[in-house]
Amino acid sequence: MSIPILFEDNHLLVVEKPPGIPSQEDETGDADMLTLLKQDLKERYNKPGNVFLGLVHRLDRPVGGAMLFAKTSKAASRLSESIRSRSFGKTYVCIVQGIPAVQNATLKHYIRKDNKRNQVTIYNQPAEDAKEAILSYEVAAASGKHALVAIRLHTGRPHQIRAQLSHIGFPLVGDLKYGAAKTAGISDIALWSTSISVEHPVTKEDLLFTSSPSGSPCWDWWSNDQLARASTLLITPDRKD
Template sequence: MPIPILYEDNHVLAVVKPPGVLSQEDETGDPDMLTLLKQDLKERHNKPGNVFLGLVHRLDRTVGGVMVFAKTSKSASRLSESVRSRHFGKTYVCVVQGCPSVQQAKLTHYIRKDNKHNQVTVYNKPAAEAKEAILEYEVAAVSGRYTLVAVRLHTGRPHQIRAQMAYIGCPLVGDLKYGAKPAAGISDIALWSTSVSVPHPVTKEMISFHSIPSGSNAWSWWTDKQLKSASYMLNRVHKEGRDADAP
């Protein structure tokens, strides 16, 4: 399976995850990014024995776009700390049904995951076992019943974008689990990881990786110019590599 490589050095590997591929192995035994990339590294670099590759963050199976991996245990530790301290900037684009009533907003909810059914519940106020979920969104373009939206995550909760957008009445196209209506010709959920920005685990310099969704499924409803514009809308990260409002 071809996986486009955006960047690689001795410490970091950034790639474009295809929709439908797992981030890491699960009980299904289906192809996953971690296994595929380890095999690729082993073959390309003629490495004997096991190849180390650290999973720093995850994307839902149906989501495509930028993913960053660590090539050493030290890099994995430092990149994971960047995630925990919110020095790890993540932006997405999505296509939603309807149009948010507010053009641009910051959403704060509380999310509790049901592991048995792999689904989350969203609350307006703190609830038992629910974790705070914060994102920022901005409307990029509107076409009939659908809206192209840019999203910047401040927290990384399971199904966060899908659940929070559905909660405000705008489920992602193709996301039947969270209330979207079936759409002809749509096989994937319309959510794409467009950029990741993070301090390099060794040099500490800010590095950024970008990817624009391909013109298939719901992405074909928009021009390349619209998709590119949406992809960069909320790609704002502080010069030291942390969100402007991070603690």
């Protein structure tokens, strides 16, 4: 399986995750990103024994785009700390059913995950076992009954973008789990990881990695200029939200 590499050095590996592949091994037993990339590193560098590769963050199985891994334990630890301190910037683009009247806003909810159902519940107020979930969005374009929306995550909760936008009445195209109507010809969820901005764990250089939506026919609903604008709309120089 060919997985495009966006960046690689001795400490980091940044790739473009294809939709449909789990981030890590799950109960399905299907090939997953972590295992595939470990195998690739082992073969490309002729490494004996086990290969270290740290899973820094996850993308839902149906989601594609930029994904970062750590090639050393030191890098993994420092990148995990950047996520906890919210200096690890993540932006996405998605297509929603309906057109939000509010063109840009910050959403704050509380999310509780049901692991048995692999689904989350959203609350407007703090609730038992629910974690704070914050994102900012901006409508980049609208056409017919759909909108192209840029997202900047401030927290990284399970199914966060999908659940929060559905909660305010705008489920993602293709996301039947969170209330979307079926769309002919669309099998993937219309959500793509477009950028990761982070300080290099060793050199301290500010890095930005980008990826453009592809694959699903729903991205063809928009022009290249519209997709490019949406992909860069919420990338800001200051990563410390």
